[in-house]
Amino acid sequence: MKIWGVVGWKNAGKTGLMERLVAEFVGRGLTVSTVKHAHHAFDVDQPGKDSHRHRMAGASEVLLGSAQRWALMAELRGAGEPDLDALLAKLSPVDLVLVEGFKTADHAMIEAHRGETGMALLAPETPSVRAIASDCSATHGDLAAFDLNDTGAIADFIMAELAL
Template sequence: MRLFGVAGWKNAGKTGLMERLVTEITGRGLSVSTVKHAHHAFDVDHPGRDSHRHRQAGATEVLVASGHRWALMHELRNRAEPPLEMLLAKLSPVDLVLVEGYKRERHPKIEAWRQAAGHALIAPEDPTIRAVASDVVLPDLPVPRFDLDDTGAIADFILSEVGL
């Protein structure tokens, strides 16, 4: 499975870049799936719905399906967060999986960086960062630098890196 990440600190532009990359790469005829890491509790379900009631009753997994989509929700019930590799194994085959977050994992990544966010760059200390997409010119980077809004060039770079 071809895998490439978008990493960076909060408010660096990761989600917007991911969204633009998915649009750009699928527009080129390739299939893309995404994995998004969340550092907080989240829910894709709503109180009062049958599936939510199943989970509240103690179900470990609840699968909801319709003619348009299906979703599998898995409750960890105080067990450890599963590793990225385990989650990737659950995905159907595609040309490319883009991963948002998981900045400490060892897959190749591009770092999204905005000057106004006020965080230090990850790239100089992390060999898994293969390029930086930023809103300002950054001299003396150990990796290529792209304008954060140059989605086409960033997509070209990622596809070249993964051999597509």
């Protein structure tokens, strides 16, 4: 599986870019999965539902399945946060995995940047950043630079970089 990341500060446009890239790559005939890093506690379950009750009772994993989808929830129960490689190992094979976040990992990444956030670029401190997608003229060294909304050009760049 080929892996490409999207990183950036909060409200920099990461999720919108991820969403557009998934649609673009799927439209080009690729199979795509995503991994999203969360910096906070999250729950994909609903209190009171059977699967939530199973987890609250102490189950290590709960697999919920239906005719439309399935989801596997794993409780860490005090164990350390899994690294990206451990999470990627859980995925079924696809052509491309897009990773949102995990900016300290070593896979190639594009930085999403919005001028209105007032935040400095991550690229100078993040050696895995290969390009910048911005709504202003943000650049760093000889990194490729794209308009944040030019999804086609960004997808072309990623495909060329990954030889897809």
